[in-house]
Amino acid sequence: MSIATINPFDNKVVKTFEEMTPETVNSAITQAEDTFKTWRTQPFSRRTEILHRVAQIMRERSDDLSKLITLEMGKLYAQSQGEIALSADIVDYYATNGEQFLADEQLKPEFGEAYIKKSPIGVLLGVEPWNFPFYQVARFAAPNIMIGNVVLVKHASNVPQCAQALEDIFLEAGAPKGLYTNLFISGTHVSNYIADERIKGVSLTGSELAGASLAAAAGKALKKSVLELGGSDAFIVLEDADIDQAVAWAVIGRMNNTGQCCVAAKRFIVVEAVADEFLAKFKAKLTGLKVGDPMDSTTELGPLSSEGAAVQLADQVQRSVDAGAKVILGGKRIDRPGAFMEVTILTDIKPGMAAYHEELFGPVASFYRVKDESHAIRLANDSPFGLGGTVFTANKERGKKVATMIDTGMVFINHPTWTQPDLPFGGTKRSGYGRELSALGVEEFVNKKLIRFSEYADPF
Ligand code: NAP
Secondary structure, eight states: OOEEEEETTTTEEEEEEOOOOHHHHHHHHHHHHHHHHHHTTSOHHHHHHHHHHHHHHHHHTHHHHHHHHHHHHOOOHHHHHHHHHHHHHHHHHHHHHHHHHTSOEEEOOSSSEEEEEEEEOOEEEEEOOSSSTTHHHHHHHHHHHHHTOEEEEEOOTTOHHHHHHHHHHHHHTTOOTTSEEEOOOOGGGTHHHHTOTTEEEEEEESOHHHHHHHHHHHHHTTOEEEEEOOOOEEEEEOTTSOHHHHHHHHHHHHHGGGGOOTTOEEEEEEEHHHHHHHHHHHHHHHTTOOBOOTTSTTOSBOOOSOHHHHHHHHHHHHHHHHTTOEEEEOOSBOSSSSSOBOOEEEESOOTTSHHHHSOOOSSEEEEEEESSHHHHHHHHHSSSEESOEEEEOSOHHHHHHHHHHSOSSOOEESSOOOOOTTSOBOOEETTEEOOBSTGGGGSTTEEEEEEEEOOOOOOO
Protein backbone atom coordinates (compact mmCIF):
# COMPACT_ATOMS: atom_id res chain seq x y z
CA MET A 1 0.00 0.00 0.00
CA SER A 2 2.93 2.35 -0.54
CA ILE A 3 1.12 4.30 -3.28
CA ALA A 4 -1.95 5.75 -1.64
CA THR A 5 -4.05 8.80 -0.92
CA ILE A 6 -4.00 9.28 2.85
CA ASN A 7 -5.79 12.45 3.94
CA PRO A 8 -3.36 14.15 6.36
CA PHE A 9 -6.26 16.04 7.97
CA ASP A 10 -7.37 12.81 9.66
CA ASN A 11 -4.73 10.29 8.50
CA LYS A 12 -7.42 8.09 6.94
CA VAL A 13 -6.59 6.00 3.88
CA VAL A 14 -8.80 7.19 1.02
CA LYS A 15 -7.59 5.18 -1.97
CA THR A 16 -4.74 2.80 -2.77
CA PHE A 17 -2.99 2.05 -6.03
CA GLU A 18 -1.03 -0.96 -7.25
CA GLU A 19 2.61 -0.36 -8.08
CA MET A 20 3.30 -0.99 -11.77
CA THR A 21 5.16 -4.19 -12.55
CA PRO A 22 8.53 -3.98 -14.32
CA GLU A 23 6.74 -5.34 -17.43
CA THR A 24 4.21 -2.49 -17.39
CA VAL A 25 6.98 0.07 -16.92
CA ASN A 26 8.88 -1.54 -19.77
CA SER A 27 5.85 -1.18 -22.09
CA ALA A 28 5.46 2.45 -21.03
CA ILE A 29 9.09 3.16 -21.93
CA THR A 30 8.64 1.42 -25.29
CA GLN A 31 5.54 3.51 -25.98
CA ALA A 32 7.38 6.70 -24.98
CA GLU A 33 10.29 5.87 -27.26
CA ASP A 34 7.93 5.22 -30.20
CA THR A 35 6.10 8.48 -29.55
CA PHE A 36 9.39 10.38 -29.43
CA LYS A 37 10.18 9.32 -32.99
CA THR A 38 7.18 11.23 -34.30
CA TRP A 39 6.89 13.90 -31.61
CA ARG A 40 10.36 15.24 -32.39
CA THR A 41 9.23 15.91 -35.98
CA GLN A 42 6.09 17.82 -35.02
CA PRO A 43 6.09 21.57 -35.72
CA PHE A 44 6.14 24.00 -32.81
CA SER A 45 2.58 24.95 -33.65
CA ARG A 46 1.38 21.43 -32.73
CA ARG A 47 3.33 21.42 -29.45
CA THR A 48 2.01 24.87 -28.63
CA GLU A 49 -1.55 23.84 -29.35
CA ILE A 50 -1.42 20.88 -26.96
CA LEU A 51 0.26 22.81 -24.16
CA HIS A 52 -2.19 25.72 -24.37
CA ARG A 53 -5.03 23.20 -24.19
CA VAL A 54 -3.42 21.57 -21.11
CA ALA A 55 -3.30 24.97 -19.42
CA GLN A 56 -6.90 25.68 -20.35
CA ILE A 57 -8.11 22.35 -18.90
CA MET A 58 -6.19 23.02 -15.70
CA ARG A 59 -7.97 26.36 -15.31
CA GLU A 60 -11.39 24.89 -16.17
CA ARG A 61 -10.92 22.12 -13.57
CA SER A 62 -9.24 24.29 -10.98
CA ASP A 63 -11.76 23.50 -8.23
CA ASP A 64 -11.57 19.71 -8.66
CA LEU A 65 -7.80 19.64 -9.07
CA SER A 66 -7.35 21.92 -6.05
CA LYS A 67 -9.51 19.61 -3.97
CA LEU A 68 -7.29 16.70 -4.97
CA ILE A 69 -4.16 18.57 -3.87
CA THR A 70 -5.73 19.47 -0.53
CA LEU A 71 -7.04 15.94 0.00
CA GLU A 72 -3.72 14.25 -0.74
CA MET A 73 -1.17 16.58 0.89
CA GLY A 74 -3.15 18.99 3.07
CA LYS A 75 -2.43 22.34 1.39
CA LEU A 76 -4.92 25.10 2.29
CA TYR A 77 -7.54 25.05 -0.46
CA ALA A 78 -6.99 28.68 -1.53
CA GLN A 79 -3.28 27.94 -1.93
CA SER A 80 -4.11 24.82 -3.97
CA GLN A 81 -6.06 27.05 -6.33
CA GLY A 82 -3.06 29.37 -6.53
CA GLU A 83 -0.90 26.38 -7.43
CA ILE A 84 -3.19 25.34 -10.29
CA ALA A 85 -3.22 28.90 -11.66
CA LEU A 86 0.58 29.08 -11.50
CA SER A 87 0.97 25.67 -13.14
CA ALA A 88 -1.30 26.70 -16.00
CA ASP A 89 0.72 29.92 -16.38
CA ILE A 90 3.94 27.91 -16.64
CA VAL A 91 2.50 25.62 -19.30
CA ASP A 92 1.24 28.64 -21.26
CA TYR A 93 4.58 30.40 -20.83
CA TYR A 94 6.47 27.60 -22.59
CA ALA A 95 3.77 27.21 -25.22
CA THR A 96 4.07 30.92 -26.02
CA ASN A 97 7.83 31.41 -25.73
CA GLY A 98 9.29 27.95 -26.39
CA GLU A 99 9.85 28.39 -30.12
CA GLN A 100 11.76 31.62 -29.55
CA PHE A 101 13.88 30.04 -26.76
CA LEU A 102 14.70 27.13 -29.06
CA ALA A 103 15.50 29.14 -32.17
CA ASP A 104 18.76 28.45 -33.98
CA GLU A 105 21.64 30.50 -32.66
CA GLN A 106 23.81 31.99 -35.38
CA LEU A 107 27.56 31.96 -34.63
CA LYS A 108 30.24 34.16 -36.10
CA PRO A 109 33.22 31.84 -36.57
CA GLU A 110 36.44 32.99 -38.15
CA PHE A 111 35.81 30.68 -41.12
CA GLY A 112 32.60 29.50 -42.71
CA GLU A 113 29.02 29.66 -41.49
CA ALA A 114 27.84 27.97 -38.32
CA TYR A 115 24.91 27.83 -35.99
CA ILE A 116 23.64 25.92 -32.98
CA LYS A 117 20.47 23.91 -33.36
CA LYS A 118 18.72 22.87 -30.17
CA SER A 119 17.46 19.33 -30.71
CA PRO A 120 15.51 17.06 -28.36
CA ILE A 121 17.33 14.12 -26.81
CA GLY A 122 14.49 11.65 -26.24
CA VAL A 123 12.68 10.02 -23.33
CA LEU A 124 13.19 11.73 -19.96
CA LEU A 125 12.31 10.55 -16.48
CA GLY A 126 11.10 13.13 -13.97
CA VAL A 127 10.87 12.21 -10.28
CA GLU A 128 8.64 14.70 -8.50
CA PRO A 129 7.73 15.65 -4.92
CA TRP A 130 4.35 16.02 -3.25
CA ASN A 131 4.70 19.58 -1.94
CA PHE A 132 3.46 21.19 -5.17
CA PRO A 133 2.01 18.23 -7.07
CA PHE A 134 1.08 20.20 -10.21
CA TYR A 135 3.57 23.07 -10.21
CA GLN A 136 6.65 20.83 -9.89
CA VAL A 137 5.50 18.67 -12.77
CA ALA A 138 4.57 21.66 -14.94
CA ARG A 139 8.05 23.12 -14.73
CA PHE A 140 9.63 19.82 -15.80
CA ALA A 141 7.11 18.63 -18.38
CA ALA A 142 6.15 21.83 -20.25
CA PRO A 143 9.62 22.96 -21.43
CA ASN A 144 10.67 19.44 -22.32
CA ILE A 145 7.56 18.69 -24.32
CA MET A 146 8.06 21.98 -26.14
CA ILE A 147 11.63 20.95 -26.97
CA GLY A 148 10.34 17.72 -28.54
CA ASN A 149 11.32 15.36 -25.72
CA VAL A 150 8.76 13.01 -24.18
CA VAL A 151 8.36 12.52 -20.44
CA LEU A 152 7.81 9.73 -17.96
CA VAL A 153 6.77 11.09 -14.58
CA LYS A 154 7.25 9.20 -11.35
CA HIS A 155 5.32 11.29 -8.86
CA ALA A 156 5.52 11.09 -5.07
CA SER A 157 3.67 8.04 -3.74
CA ASN A 158 1.33 10.11 -1.55
CA VAL A 159 -0.21 12.09 -4.44
CA PRO A 160 -1.33 9.34 -6.85
CA GLN A 161 -4.61 10.98 -7.80
CA CYS A 162 -2.84 14.21 -8.74
CA ALA A 163 -0.34 12.10 -10.70
CA GLN A 164 -3.11 10.34 -12.62
CA ALA A 165 -5.03 13.58 -13.20
CA LEU A 166 -1.98 15.10 -14.91
CA GLU A 167 -1.67 12.22 -17.39
CA ASP A 168 -5.41 12.38 -18.06
CA ILE A 169 -5.23 16.11 -18.76
CA PHE A 170 -2.46 15.67 -21.33
CA LEU A 171 -4.40 12.90 -23.09
CA GLU A 172 -7.56 14.98 -23.09
CA ALA A 173 -5.61 17.91 -24.51
CA GLY A 174 -4.76 15.77 -27.54
CA ALA A 175 -1.29 14.58 -26.54
CA PRO A 176 -0.35 11.34 -28.29
CA LYS A 177 -0.12 8.33 -25.96
CA GLY A 178 3.42 8.20 -24.61
CA LEU A 179 4.07 11.95 -24.70
CA TYR A 180 3.29 12.25 -20.99
CA THR A 181 3.20 9.02 -18.99
CA ASN A 182 2.50 8.63 -15.31
CA LEU A 183 4.47 5.80 -13.69
CA PHE A 184 3.17 4.35 -10.45
CA ILE A 185 6.44 3.14 -8.98
CA SER A 186 7.85 3.67 -5.54
CA GLY A 187 10.92 5.82 -4.93
CA THR A 188 12.95 2.84 -3.80
CA HIS A 189 12.55 1.23 -7.24
CA VAL A 190 13.35 4.24 -9.42
CA SER A 191 17.06 3.53 -9.68
CA ASN A 192 16.30 0.16 -11.30
CA TYR A 193 15.09 1.93 -14.43
CA ILE A 194 17.72 4.61 -14.90
CA ALA A 195 20.22 2.40 -16.68
CA ASP A 196 17.61 1.63 -19.36
CA GLU A 197 19.25 2.96 -22.50
CA ARG A 198 15.95 4.27 -23.85
CA ILE A 199 15.88 6.86 -21.03
CA LYS A 200 18.19 9.75 -21.98
CA GLY A 201 18.01 12.07 -18.98
CA VAL A 202 16.65 12.24 -15.44
CA SER A 203 15.42 15.07 -13.28
CA LEU A 204 14.56 14.88 -9.60
CA THR A 205 12.99 17.38 -7.26
CA GLY A 206 13.11 16.13 -3.70
CA SER A 207 15.41 15.32 -0.83
CA GLU A 208 19.18 15.04 -0.79
CA LEU A 209 18.97 11.30 -0.16
CA ALA A 210 16.80 10.66 -3.21
CA GLY A 211 18.85 13.08 -5.31
CA ALA A 212 22.13 11.41 -4.44
CA SER A 213 20.71 7.98 -5.21
CA LEU A 214 19.28 9.05 -8.56
CA ALA A 215 22.36 11.03 -9.58
CA ALA A 216 24.63 8.09 -8.72
CA ALA A 217 22.59 5.78 -10.94
CA ALA A 218 22.51 8.41 -13.70
CA GLY A 219 26.26 9.00 -13.44
CA LYS A 220 26.95 5.29 -13.64
CA ALA A 221 24.89 5.12 -16.82
CA LEU A 222 26.49 8.34 -18.18
CA LYS A 223 23.24 10.26 -18.25
CA LYS A 224 22.59 13.89 -17.61
CA SER A 225 20.71 14.69 -14.41
CA VAL A 226 19.12 17.80 -12.95
CA LEU A 227 18.58 17.97 -9.19
CA GLU A 228 16.31 20.41 -7.38
CA LEU A 229 16.83 19.53 -3.72
CA GLY A 230 16.18 20.95 -0.29
CA GLY A 231 17.07 24.30 1.17
CA SER A 232 17.41 26.19 4.41
CA ASP A 233 17.02 29.72 3.14
CA ALA A 234 18.24 32.64 5.18
CA PHE A 235 15.94 35.62 5.65
CA ILE A 236 18.28 38.46 6.61
CA VAL A 237 16.89 41.62 8.17
CA LEU A 238 19.32 44.57 8.30
CA GLU A 239 18.98 47.48 10.73
CA ASP A 240 17.72 49.90 8.03
CA ALA A 241 14.83 47.62 6.98
CA ASP A 242 11.15 48.48 7.37
CA ILE A 243 10.44 46.00 10.17
CA ASP A 244 6.67 45.80 9.64
CA GLN A 245 7.21 44.94 5.97
CA ALA A 246 9.90 42.42 6.89
CA VAL A 247 7.67 40.75 9.47
CA ALA A 248 4.67 40.56 7.15
CA TRP A 249 6.76 38.88 4.46
CA ALA A 250 8.56 36.69 6.98
CA VAL A 251 5.24 35.16 8.00
CA ILE A 252 4.29 34.45 4.39
CA GLY A 253 7.80 33.23 3.56
CA ARG A 254 7.75 30.74 6.42
CA MET A 255 4.09 29.70 6.44
CA ASN A 256 3.18 29.35 2.75
CA ASN A 257 2.26 25.70 2.07
CA THR A 258 2.42 25.11 5.85
CA GLY A 259 6.14 25.72 5.66
CA GLN A 260 6.75 22.93 3.16
CA CYS A 261 8.48 24.88 0.39
CA CYS A 262 12.03 24.19 -0.68
CA VAL A 263 12.53 27.98 -0.81
CA ALA A 264 10.63 28.78 2.37
CA ALA A 265 12.36 31.28 4.62
CA LYS A 266 13.68 28.93 7.30
CA ARG A 267 16.46 30.82 9.11
CA PHE A 268 15.62 34.34 10.26
CA ILE A 269 18.89 36.20 10.72
CA VAL A 270 18.29 39.61 12.23
CA VAL A 271 20.81 42.32 13.06
CA GLU A 272 20.97 43.08 16.79
CA ALA A 273 19.69 46.66 16.56
CA VAL A 274 16.26 45.48 15.31
CA ALA A 275 16.22 41.88 16.60
CA ASP A 276 13.92 42.42 19.60
CA GLU A 277 11.40 44.39 17.60
CA PHE A 278 11.39 41.87 14.75
CA LEU A 279 11.06 38.86 17.04
CA ALA A 280 8.24 40.36 19.11
CA LYS A 281 6.22 41.29 16.03
CA PHE A 282 6.97 38.00 14.24
CA LYS A 283 5.87 35.99 17.26
CA ALA A 284 2.71 38.06 17.67
CA LYS A 285 1.70 37.41 14.08
CA LEU A 286 2.38 33.67 14.30
CA THR A 287 0.52 33.23 17.57
CA GLY A 288 -3.03 31.92 17.56
CA LEU A 289 -3.41 30.97 13.90
CA LYS A 290 -6.68 29.12 13.42
CA VAL A 291 -5.99 25.39 13.13
CA GLY A 292 -8.37 23.22 11.16
CA ASP A 293 -9.57 21.58 7.98
CA PRO A 294 -7.53 22.80 4.99
CA MET A 295 -10.75 22.81 2.93
CA ASP A 296 -12.27 25.40 5.28
CA SER A 297 -11.54 28.91 3.99
CA THR A 298 -11.15 30.26 7.54
CA THR A 299 -8.36 27.81 8.45
CA GLU A 300 -4.92 29.40 8.75
CA LEU A 301 -2.89 26.36 9.78
CA GLY A 302 -3.57 23.01 8.11
CA PRO A 303 -1.85 19.67 8.54
CA LEU A 304 1.55 18.74 7.17
CA SER A 305 1.61 16.43 4.17
CA SER A 306 1.71 13.19 6.15
CA GLU A 307 1.98 11.75 9.61
CA GLY A 308 5.58 10.79 8.82
CA ALA A 309 6.44 14.39 7.97
CA ALA A 310 4.96 15.65 11.25
CA VAL A 311 6.78 13.00 13.29
CA GLN A 312 10.07 13.90 11.62
CA LEU A 313 9.65 17.65 12.18
CA ALA A 314 8.68 17.23 15.84
CA ASP A 315 11.74 15.03 16.28
CA GLN A 316 14.03 17.67 14.74
CA VAL A 317 12.62 20.27 17.13
CA GLN A 318 13.01 17.95 20.11
CA ARG A 319 16.62 17.08 19.22
CA SER A 320 17.41 20.79 18.91
CA VAL A 321 15.82 21.52 22.27
CA ASP A 322 17.66 18.61 23.88
CA ALA A 323 20.87 20.16 22.58
CA GLY A 324 20.06 23.58 24.11
CA ALA A 325 17.83 25.45 21.68
CA LYS A 326 14.95 27.42 23.25
CA VAL A 327 11.32 27.28 22.15
CA ILE A 328 9.59 30.64 22.35
CA LEU A 329 6.47 29.53 20.51
CA GLY A 330 4.90 26.09 19.97
CA GLY A 331 7.35 23.22 19.82
CA LYS A 332 5.03 20.22 19.85
CA ARG A 333 2.53 18.22 17.83
CA ILE A 334 -1.03 19.58 18.10
CA ASP A 335 -3.19 17.28 20.19
CA ARG A 336 -5.79 16.32 17.60
CA PRO A 337 -6.09 13.72 14.83
CA GLY A 338 -4.10 14.39 11.66
CA ALA A 339 -0.56 15.43 10.78
CA PHE A 340 -0.59 18.71 12.71
CA MET A 341 2.39 20.52 14.17
CA GLU A 342 2.35 23.73 16.20
CA VAL A 343 3.77 26.88 14.67
CA THR A 344 7.15 27.06 16.36
CA ILE A 345 9.95 29.57 16.85
CA LEU A 346 13.35 28.33 17.99
CA THR A 347 16.09 30.59 19.34
CA ASP A 348 19.59 30.04 20.80
CA ILE A 349 20.46 27.67 17.98
CA LYS A 350 24.12 26.68 17.79
CA PRO A 351 26.27 24.69 15.34
CA GLY A 352 25.81 20.97 15.91
CA MET A 353 22.07 21.23 16.55
CA ALA A 354 19.57 19.68 14.14
CA ALA A 355 17.95 23.09 13.53
CA TYR A 356 21.31 24.57 12.56
CA HIS A 357 22.20 22.09 9.81
CA GLU A 358 19.03 20.29 8.73
CA GLU A 359 16.12 21.48 6.63
CA LEU A 360 12.99 22.06 8.78
CA PHE A 361 10.15 21.27 6.39
CA GLY A 362 7.14 22.74 8.16
CA PRO A 363 5.97 25.66 10.31
CA VAL A 364 9.14 25.94 12.41
CA ALA A 365 11.18 29.15 12.25
CA SER A 366 14.79 29.32 13.40
CA PHE A 367 15.69 32.76 14.78
CA TYR A 368 19.26 34.09 14.96
CA ARG A 369 20.44 37.41 16.39
CA VAL A 370 23.63 38.72 14.75
CA LYS A 371 25.99 41.62 15.33
CA ASP A 372 25.98 43.17 11.88
CA GLU A 373 25.74 42.64 8.14
CA SER A 374 28.94 40.64 7.74
CA HIS A 375 27.98 38.36 10.61
CA ALA A 376 24.60 37.83 8.90
CA ILE A 377 26.31 36.87 5.63
CA ARG A 378 28.69 34.46 7.39
CA LEU A 379 25.84 32.74 9.17
CA ALA A 380 23.67 32.60 6.04
CA ASN A 381 26.50 30.84 4.20
CA ASP A 382 27.21 28.38 7.03
CA SER A 383 24.72 25.90 5.64
CA PRO A 384 25.06 22.78 3.52
CA PHE A 385 22.26 24.14 1.33
CA GLY A 386 22.36 26.87 -1.32
CA LEU A 387 18.89 27.30 -2.72
CA GLY A 388 17.35 30.75 -2.11
CA GLY A 389 17.59 33.63 0.33
CA THR A 390 16.25 37.03 1.25
CA VAL A 391 17.67 40.37 2.35
CA PHE A 392 15.52 43.13 3.81
CA THR A 393 17.05 46.61 3.64
CA ALA A 394 15.96 50.13 2.72
CA ASN A 395 19.06 50.47 0.56
CA LYS A 396 18.81 48.74 -2.81
CA GLU A 397 22.56 48.89 -3.52
CA ARG A 398 23.33 47.45 -0.12
CA GLY A 399 20.80 44.69 -0.78
CA LYS A 400 22.50 43.86 -4.08
CA LYS A 401 25.90 43.78 -2.41
CA VAL A 402 24.70 41.38 0.28
CA ALA A 403 22.89 39.26 -2.33
CA THR A 404 26.17 38.88 -4.22
CA MET A 405 27.84 37.50 -1.09
CA ILE A 406 25.23 34.82 -0.38
CA ASP A 407 26.11 31.38 -1.80
CA THR A 408 22.77 30.33 -3.21
CA GLY A 409 21.08 29.99 -6.59
CA MET A 410 18.57 32.77 -5.92
CA VAL A 411 18.39 35.83 -3.66
CA PHE A 412 15.39 38.15 -3.38
CA ILE A 413 15.67 41.65 -1.94
CA ASN A 414 12.73 42.80 0.21
CA HIS A 415 10.68 39.70 -0.64
CA PRO A 416 10.85 36.00 0.27
CA THR A 417 12.30 33.79 -2.44
CA TRP A 418 9.43 33.15 -4.82
CA THR A 419 8.68 31.65 -8.19
CA GLN A 420 7.17 32.76 -11.46
CA PRO A 421 7.38 31.28 -14.96
CA ASP A 422 9.92 33.78 -16.32
CA LEU A 423 12.45 33.60 -13.44
CA PRO A 424 15.01 30.78 -13.28
CA PHE A 425 14.84 28.43 -10.31
CA GLY A 426 17.58 26.23 -8.85
CA GLY A 427 20.39 25.96 -6.36
CA THR A 428 24.02 25.31 -5.59
CA LYS A 429 25.81 23.25 -2.91
CA ARG A 430 23.62 20.44 -1.55
CA SER A 431 20.51 22.07 -3.03
CA GLY A 432 21.35 20.52 -6.38
CA TYR A 433 22.29 21.68 -9.86
CA GLY A 434 20.59 22.75 -13.06
CA ARG A 435 17.82 25.26 -13.57
CA GLU A 436 14.11 25.09 -14.23
CA LEU A 437 11.73 27.82 -15.46
CA SER A 438 12.47 30.88 -17.64
CA ALA A 439 14.50 30.59 -20.84
CA LEU A 440 17.06 28.52 -18.88
CA GLY A 441 14.43 25.82 -18.34
CA VAL A 442 14.75 24.61 -21.93
CA GLU A 443 18.54 24.37 -21.80
CA GLU A 444 18.97 21.25 -19.66
CA PHE A 445 17.81 18.39 -21.87
CA VAL A 446 18.66 19.62 -25.35
CA ASN A 447 21.41 18.65 -27.67
CA LYS A 448 23.05 21.95 -28.58
CA LYS A 449 24.20 20.74 -31.93
CA LEU A 450 26.77 22.65 -33.95
CA ILE A 451 26.04 22.76 -37.65
CA ARG A 452 28.76 24.24 -39.82
CA PHE A 453 28.69 24.91 -43.52
CA SER A 454 31.77 25.34 -45.72
CA GLU A 455 32.17 26.29 -49.34
CA TYR A 456 34.15 23.65 -51.21
CA ALA A 457 37.77 24.58 -50.84
CA ASP A 458 41.11 23.09 -51.72
CA PRO A 459 42.09 20.95 -48.67
CA PHE A 460 45.77 21.57 -49.37
P1 NAP B 1 11.71 12.72 -1.34
O1 NAP B 1 11.42 11.76 -0.28
O2 NAP B 1 13.09 12.78 -1.87
O3 NAP B 1 10.67 12.42 -2.52
C1 NAP B 1 10.73 13.12 -3.74
C2 NAP B 1 10.54 12.12 -4.86
O4 NAP B 1 11.68 11.25 -4.91
C3 NAP B 1 9.33 11.21 -4.68
O5 NAP B 1 8.76 10.96 -5.93
C4 NAP B 1 9.94 9.96 -4.09
O6 NAP B 1 9.18 8.80 -4.31
C5 NAP B 1 11.25 9.90 -4.84
N1 NAP B 1 12.28 9.11 -4.20
C6 NAP B 1 12.42 8.81 -2.89
N2 NAP B 1 13.53 8.06 -2.71
C7 NAP B 1 14.10 7.90 -3.91
C8 NAP B 1 15.29 7.25 -4.38
N3 NAP B 1 16.09 6.60 -3.54
N4 NAP B 1 15.58 7.29 -5.70
C9 NAP B 1 14.77 7.98 -6.54
N5 NAP B 1 13.65 8.59 -6.16
C10 NAP B 1 13.32 8.58 -4.87
O7 NAP B 1 11.39 14.19 -0.93
P2 NAP B 1 10.16 14.69 -0.11
O8 NAP B 1 10.52 14.63 1.30
O9 NAP B 1 8.92 14.01 -0.54
O10 NAP B 1 10.08 16.18 -0.66
C11 NAP B 1 10.53 17.24 0.05
C12 NAP B 1 11.94 17.61 -0.34
O11 NAP B 1 11.96 18.11 -1.67
C13 NAP B 1 12.45 18.74 0.52
O12 NAP B 1 13.80 18.54 0.85
C14 NAP B 1 12.29 19.94 -0.38
O13 NAP B 1 13.10 21.02 -0.03
C15 NAP B 1 12.63 19.36 -1.70
N6 NAP B 1 12.11 20.19 -2.79
C16 NAP B 1 12.99 20.87 -3.57
C17 NAP B 1 12.53 21.72 -4.58
C18 NAP B 1 13.47 22.49 -5.45
O14 NAP B 1 13.04 22.99 -6.48
N7 NAP B 1 14.74 22.63 -5.11
C19 NAP B 1 11.16 21.85 -4.77
C20 NAP B 1 10.29 21.15 -3.95
C21 NAP B 1 10.79 20.31 -2.96
P3 NAP B 1 8.26 8.16 -3.15
O15 NAP B 1 7.23 9.18 -2.84
O16 NAP B 1 7.73 6.94 -3.77
O17 NAP B 1 9.17 7.90 -1.99
